[in-house]
Amino acid sequence: MKRSFLALALAFIFAGSVFSQSSWTFDKTHTKIGFSVDYMLITDVTGYFKKFDGSVTTAKEDFVDALVSFTVDASTVDTDEPKRDEHLKGEDFFYTQNFLILLLKVLQ
Numbered sequence: 001m002k003r004s005f006l007a008l009a010l011a012f013i014f015a016g017s018v019f020s021q022s023s024w025t026f027d028k029t030h031t032k033i034g035f036s037v038d039y040m041l042i043t044d045v046t047g048y049f050k051k052f053d054g055s056v057t058t059a060k061e062d063f064v065d066a067l068v069s070f071t072v073d074a075s076t077v078d079t080d081e082p083k084r085d086e087h088l089k090g091e092d093f094f095y096t097q098n099f100l101i102l103l104l105k106v107l108q
Helices: 002-019 082-089
Strands: 022-025 033-039 043-049 052-058 067-073 101-106
Touching: 043 082
Parallel strands: none
Antiparallel strands: 022 052, 033 043, 052 067, 067 101
16 A cells, blocks of 8 residues: 555656646856957857746647746847947947847747
């Protein structure tokens, strides 16, 4: 009787974990949000954002129902060139004076 109860309890626990929703957040210690842009077909300009958040949520193992949420603080752009960074933060690009956070949500 005890074995049957234990087996049934384990089956419920296992079934709950199989069908439960899984969520992950970006590990900022091991993640870098960067970009590369061709400049006049001569060179690439690279940079990254210092502040960001992101998460992935799914209920299926193959991620077909995955929801990816991602935010970037555009005012933290860094291309190792202060003048270019200020230009990127200006009205021509990110306009960080009015829009501090870029938000991207990917739905399938």
